[in-house]
Amino acid sequence: MSSLNRDRLRALMAEVLAAQGKELPADESAVLQEFGFRSLDFSELALRVEDELDTELNFEAAGLRQVRTVADVLDLLEEIQAA
C-alpha cells in the first residue's frame, strides 16, 4: 500500500483546519485542544487520508492511546499506514 509522508499528512491537517478558518501551528508539540482540533476534525483528516490513498485505514491496529498534540496525530497516521 502506498502511504503519505509526514509533510503531506501535515498539509492535510492544515486543510481540515483551514476549512473552518483556523490555522495549524508550526510547532508539532502544540496541543490540539488549544487551537480547536476536535474529534470530528481528526475523523475528517482520516477520511482525507483514506481518499488520497483510496483505501480504508485500520485504526484498530494502533491500539488505545492518547492523541493530544499535532505530533501525536501525525505519529498515529504514519503508524496506521505502515500497519
Added chain:
Amino acid sequence: MSAVGHPREGVGDNRVVDAARGTVTAWRDLPTVELSGPTVAAVRRSADAAAYVAAHTRSGEELLVVAADRLTADLRQECLDLGLAVETTGDGEPTREEPPQPRPSEPGRIWLLTSGSTGRPKRVAHTLDSLATVGGAQPPRRWLCPYSPGTYAWWQVMTLVATAPGQDVVVVDPHDLDAWPEAALEHGVTAASGTPTFWRQSIMRSADTLRRLPLEQVTLGGEPVDQAILDQVRELFPAARVSWIYASSEAGASIVVHDGVAGFPLEWVGRRTPGRVAIEIEGEELVLTSPHGAEGLTGPLRTGDRVEVADGRVRIVGRIDRDEINVGGTKVSAGVVRETLLAHPDVRWAAVRGRTAPMVGSVVVAEVVLHDTADETTAGQALRDWCADRLPDAAVPRRIAVRPEIPLKETLKSDV
C-alpha cells in the same frame, strides 16, 4: 361499483401513446388480450401492459404487471408456484408458461410489487378500486407515464386512463427516459408525474424543452420532496398546478398537497374525516390509516418514514432506517442535511450518508450535482460554510464530492 367484469364507461376514447413506437391507440382499440386465470404480464415495453389492464377491467381476472427485466427467475418461479401463469411480451406473440397447479382467479385482484429498493420485491394486494384514488370528474389531460410497469406509481397513471374519461397517457419506458421531454412535446403531454430525482435530472438535461411543455399539472412523489425542487418546477411551469403526493404500495395515495410548499400542514395530523387518510406521528415516524391501502391493511401503518415538524409544516425527510447518522453520539438526519444542501442556489441534486470514521463512528458526507454556473473548485467549501451557518456542527458534511450527473434508477429514485 366493483371493477370486476365492468369496463368503465366513457374511457373508450382515451388514448394510449407509445412514445417509442410513435403509435396512438384508443383504449377501446387496444390489442385484445384474453386473461384465462391468474396471470403475470411480464412486459418488454410499458405500453404493452395497457392491453392487460384493459383485459382486467373487462374480466376481473387476477393480474400482476411487471417489467420483464424485473422478473427474476426466483420471482417467476414464486408466481408459478402461487398459481399464476407468466405471459411475456416481446416483438412477436407473447409466450405463456402455465403454473404447475392452475387455480381460478381471485376476482378483481391486482398484485403490485414493491419497488424492491429495500431488497426482495414483495407482492401487495390491490384492486382497481383501491388503486383508482382520484374521484370526481377530471379535466381532460394527457399524462406522461415514465414509471416502470406494475409499480404503484405506474398503476396510479394507468388506472386514471382506465377509469376516467378524457385521460390519455403517453408511455415512456424507463430506459428511454432521456428523450421524454421531446416525446412529451411531440405528443402534447399536459400532465406529468415523477420523482424529485426524475425532475432534477430532466431539468438538468432538457430545461429549454421542458419550458415549452404546456403542462397544467405537475406531480412529484416517491421520494422526500424539498422546497428547492418545488420552486424550480414552479418557475419552469408557471401555469401548472404543482402537487406533491405521498403514496406507497402499502398505504396507497395518502397525502396530496397543492400549495407549492414542502411538507403538509401540521393541523392535518390527528384529523379524522370519514373516507380520508388519518395521519399520526409516533416519535418521529409517520403513521397512516388509509382508506386506499393494500388489502389486509386494516389498522395504522407504520410507514418507516421520518418526519420533522417546523413552522407549522410536517416534512418527510427520509427513511428512518437509513436517515439517522450517529456522529459521536449526536443523531443527525441525513434528510435534513440534504434539504439544506438543496436549498443552496448552486445545488441541483444532493445525497447524504454517514461514512465510517475513527473517534466518532460516522461522519456526514455528501455528493452533489451542481448547476452549470457553479464553480466546482470552490463549491465544496462554499457548501460547507452554507451548512455550518445552518446546521449543528456534527451535521456539517465533512467531505463533499461533486458528481457530473444525477444518478437515476429504474424506479426514478436515486436512493437519497
